[in-house]
Amino acid sequence: MPAPKQKSKVNDDIPSDLNIPDNYVQHTLTTQKPLPPFNWANWRDDLNWLNVVILCVTPVIGLIGALFTKLRWETFLFSIFYYFFTGLGITAGYHRLWAHRSYNASIPMQYFLAIAGAGAVEGSIKWWCRGHRAHHRYTDTELDPYNAHKGFFYSHIGWMLMKPRRKPGVADVSDLSKNPVIRWQHRHYLPMILIVSFIIPTLIPWLFWNDARGGYVYAGVLRLCFVHHSTFCVNSLAHWLGETPFDDKHTPRDHFATALVTIGEGYxxxxxxxxxxxxxxxxxxQYDPTKWFIWVCQQLGLASHLKVFPENEVRKGQLTMELKKLKETQERLAWPSDSNDLPVISWESYQEQALKRPLILISGFIHDATNFIDEHPGGPHLLIKMIGKDATTAFFGGVYDHSNAAHNLLAMKRVGVLHGGMRQGLDDKVVPPSQRLKIARYNELSSPYASSTAYSDGEGMLG
Structure with missing residues (x-):
């Protein structure tokens, strides 16, 4: 790309999002009219022909070349090496170093990554990072340049093949504009992609094992196709395949298979x-060669200030999703009737009703044992003798210290609450074990300002 004018350099020092309104996203969607949807009737005008040629013609050349070019083992190994060389230029350089500033790199390492990244032919550092920062800021919205909600094909490659229907949301890259390495790469980008992506992978096999043609086809053209689609999978496959162990608000997912094909970007x-x-x-x-590469560079003194999010906060994200899954499981289960929904029965009424059906009092709750007497593991006689009586002591260890499962099952048989409640000192007997850690919604909490999402030890339990 041509060198920017001096005036542009000065303007580049000002953050592009410095003066945007607080309601920028909605304001932009309301005031900026997008182009009409892609239409095959106007396909000549709607396609981005430079990207069409690069992304569609390149694999055709590579496949035709492979049909007429023998793959030597030296070239095969070199092609794999060169794939990782140029791929790390994107993952360790473009992505983690410059787009997210997740570590600092020495000047020699920056030049190495800038050269390697140019060999991936995915645009200059500045252009690539501007789009990627917009993707993170506006994930899954109309201002996301590769919005996953528009479909797998669109987020993978379609967004590059057609002219964008809407300009991506604003994203500041003023920090990158000040970097001399990035300015150098931006200024010399076109000759760099020719040299790094095609000339070097052709020359090395030619000079060392006399296979210039194989180097061009396999280490040059086909390797470039693999690097392209490896990177594209981060925008498509990584938003479609896998789990959401930290947050499910947006589409990004974790999966080993995606990590395998993206040099570690799959989580x-x-x-x-x-x-x-x-x-x-x-x-x-977990497979993340980009992380290992950065760590090794740190050991060699080429990288520093590797940023790691506090483990405590990472664990909070995991716990949030674990609790959410538990809550979903909890919602599918049947739970005992809330005490407020049960009739209050006097002792006299309890004894009178117990003459007609097997009612047993335990911990202030009246239970109907009609369907359980014959199934009682200790024998029906132990239940029969407690009909119309208070069996609290017997149930809680007097005769047998019942299991958690027995406590939970007993609670499902509640049919009433004894007037006056239970004897003092038995507060911990009221709530069955399954409910002592029952997860509550925020609107179920006793205080509108409470921050906990779960109750413990039976305090304030909700049905």
């Missing part, structure tokens, strides 16, 4: 929650 749910963390994978056994 995308984590990344969108903690974008300034230099890691994508936080466990040692």
């Amino acid at each position: 995308h749910n984590f990344h969108h929650q903690f974008p300034m963390d230099y890691r994508n994978a936080i466990r040692w056994y």
Whole structure:
């Protein structure tokens, strides 16, 4: 790309989002009219022809070349190496270093990553980071340049093949405009992509094992296709396949398969929650070669200030989703009737009704044992003798210290509350174990300002 004028450099020092309104997103969607939807009748005008040529013609050239070019083992290994070389230029350079500033890199390492990234032919650092920062700021909205809600194909490659229907949301890159390495790459980008992406992978196989043609086809053209779609999978596959262990508000997901094809960028749910963390994978056994590369560079003195989000806050995100899943499971289960929904029965009425059906009093609650007498593990006689009586002591260890399962099942058989309640000192007997940690919604909490999402030890339990 041509060098920007001096005036543009000065303007680039001013953050582009400095004076945007508080309601920027809604204001933009309301005031800026998008282009009409893509129409095959106008496909010549709607397609971005430069990207169409790069992304569609390149794999055709590579496939035709592979049909007529033998793949030597030296070229095969070199192609894999070169794939990781240029791919790390994107993942460790464009993405984690410059787009998210997740670590600091020495000047030699910056030049290395800028050169490697140019070999991936995905635009200059400044252009790439501007789009990616917009993606993070406006994820899954109309201002997201590769909005996953528009479909897998669109987020993978469609957004590049067609002219954007709407300008991406504002994203500041003034910090990048001040970087001499980024300005150098931006100024010399066109010759760099030719040299790094095609000339070097052709020359090295030619000079060392006399396979210029194989180097061009496999390490040059086909390697470029793999790098392209590896990166594109971060925008598509990583928003479609996997789990949401940290937040399910947006589409990003975590999956090993995506990490495998994206040089470690597949733990995308984590990344969108903690974008300034230099890691994508936080466990040692998770596949993230980009993280390992950055860590090794730190050991060599080439990288520093590797940012790691506090483990306490990461765990909060995980706990939030774990509680949400537990809440969903909880909603599918049947629970005992709330004490406020049960009739209040006097002792005399309780004894009178117990003559007609097997009612048993335990912890201030009256239970109907009609369907359980014959199934009682200790024998029906133990229940029969307690009909019309208070069996609290016997139930809580006097005869047998019942299991949690027995407590939970007993609560499902409540049919009434004894007038006057239970004897003092038995408060911990009222709430069955399954409800002592029952998760409550915010509108169920006793205080509108309470911050807990779960109750414990039976305090303030809700049905």
